[in-house]
Amino acid sequence: MDQEDKKLLSELLPFWKNLKENEKRQVMDHTILHAYKNGEQVHGGYEDCTGVIAVKKGRIRVYLLSEEGKEVTLFRLLENDICLLSASCILRNISFDIYVDAEGDTELFVLNSSVYDKLAKENPAVGNFMTDLISMRFSEAMWVMEQILFMKLDKRLAMFLLEQANLENGDVITLTHEQIAGHMGSAREVISRMLKYFSNEGIVNVSRKGIKIVNRKKLTEYL
Amino acid sequence: MDQEDKKLLSELLPFWKNLKENEKRQVMDHTILHAYKNGEQVHGGYEDCTGVIAVKKGRIRVYLLSEEGKEVTLFRLLENDICLLSASCILRNISFDIYVDAEGDTELFVLNSSVYDKLAKENPAVGNFMTDLISMRFSEAMWVMEQILFMKLDKRLAMFLLEQANLENGDVITLTHEQIAGHMGSAREVISRMLKYFSNEGIVNVSRKGIKIVNRKKLTEYL
Structure with a gap:
């Protein structure tokens, strides 16, 4: 990542200002910028521990997939949005499979799961951010469920x-x-x-x- | 609550041992024991800020309810289980309505929402417990959704x-x-x-x- 990307990433992470200097360095050292083509798979279910995703450019679709190939879109993430579910391996108690595809040409910051996990355990600001974000996605998923059911x-x-x-x-x-x-x-x-x-x-x-x-x-x- | 109930409550809360003495006192001073009859409503949607519930005896059913009265059960909580969604008013970003009814004669510990909120903000052990519990309920709800859809x-x-x-x-x-x-x-x-x-x-x-x-x-x- 060049300086501009690093600056952008620091602006995307709401807890950035609460990180200590060594924590900031860890984030920068363990984040990579990935480009995806339209329709390309970003994350493929529980086994896949992609990491924490922040959308630099483009759009991703987060969905459930049945064994028979049936899909249901849970939500879409646009520029500046962050996805934790793609780091399912570090989320205790999250045991459902989600799939993530790029829609259109997309660039994603991907932060290493275990580095993030360590941060969340040691820094309350990161932990609080996690609770808030998971609650938000929970609400969005429930909204989809209510739509489908009701x-x-x-x-x-x-x-x-x-x-x-x-x-x-x-x-x-x-x-x-x-x-x-x-x-x-x-x-x-x-x-x-x-x-x-x-x-x-x-x-x-x-x-x-x-x-x-x-x-x-x-x-x-x-x- | 008598001494026996207080002891039971302290055993039900996984973060109890991580609380300071004054925090323990706050929990005890702001928890009440409520008895419900079979079918009685415990919590009625978003507006209702019942508090954090721990099941002492019996069983509660947590469900979604449409405007037309259609219901879908998300999960049931049995003895010793804890429900945070009934304290929706303190959960930032949780914006869906859940309903909770007693099934059978039920006794619940109900901990005041704002006291719990203060604890969660100040004590990382309570905050981590929240993330874990919300993740677990998220997973359970997604399991129901997958069942219904797939x-x-x-x-x-x-x-x-x-x-x-x-x-x-x-x-x-x-x-x-x-x-x-x-x-x-x-x-x-x-x-x-x-x-x-x-x-x-x-x-x-x-x-x-x-x-x-x-x-x-x-x-x-x-x-």
Whole structure:
């Protein structure tokens, strides 16, 4: 890492100012900057102890994956976000598998798990940060769960399309129905049926190029 | 609380030995022992800041509740277990509503939220305990989510029936189909249909008195 990257990393870590000089050095010495291509796997389940991730550039998707290959997106992390779950090996009591993929060209700071673990044990500021961050991800995951369990599919799909269009900076969603189903923990047939309904209502245009939102106002009414 | 209860409480708290004398006194002075009847609500969502709960006797059920009244059980806490989510007001970043009911006659130690919050901030042993416990509950909730999303219903129901029979110390499950559906985040019709199938297969007997497991071996094959 060059000086600029080191400066950026220190700004990304909320507990940086609470670290002692030798702790700061340890962080810098054990962090590497990694580049990932669109769709590349960053972290692959419990066995994989990638480390603590901070997003320098791009976006990552954190998801659950079933033995049959079914996926559910838990959350996305954007620039400046930090992910602890990718250091599952140091998180006592975290025993579920998460998977992390890059979305778009992505650069990540990856801090060595055991160095981080040592810091968290010795420095209360790091420990408190951990509790806060895990609580936040817990809440986000529960929000997804409540959506899946309690929310009607039309509302969920409307929310997903608006969010995805936002991520793609426009009105077009370039995902397949299969991919949307994966993100939402649903089945392709169910998503296709609902998209057809939205299409009949003049809310979206569905074509080979993707899904285009043509009546944003009407789509928003489903929220 | 009498001396015996105080002794029990000190044994229930894993960080007790790491507390200073004045901290121990604070815990004892701000903990009350509460008795609940079967089905009574212990904690009712985010607004309700019940406090940190330790189960002295009985059992509590922690669940999500939708606006339409649909329920999903996240986990159950038995004797000696501790619940932090019932002190949601002090958990930064925990923003989802959980509900807690007593199952059977239950006695709970309830430690005041703000006293606990102060402890957690000042004493690293309490802070570490918090991270561990929240991670554990996060994992348990994710396990439930994976079950709901990925597991086939026959397997889930088999697992639920065996677990519930265990809790009821025998082979009989005295819940209605509606209640089972609530626990599993499913619909009553779906559960009834699956129970009918299990019944036809000679695995359970379904009657007004409840569901009796008559072929435990065959039921276990679904796991």
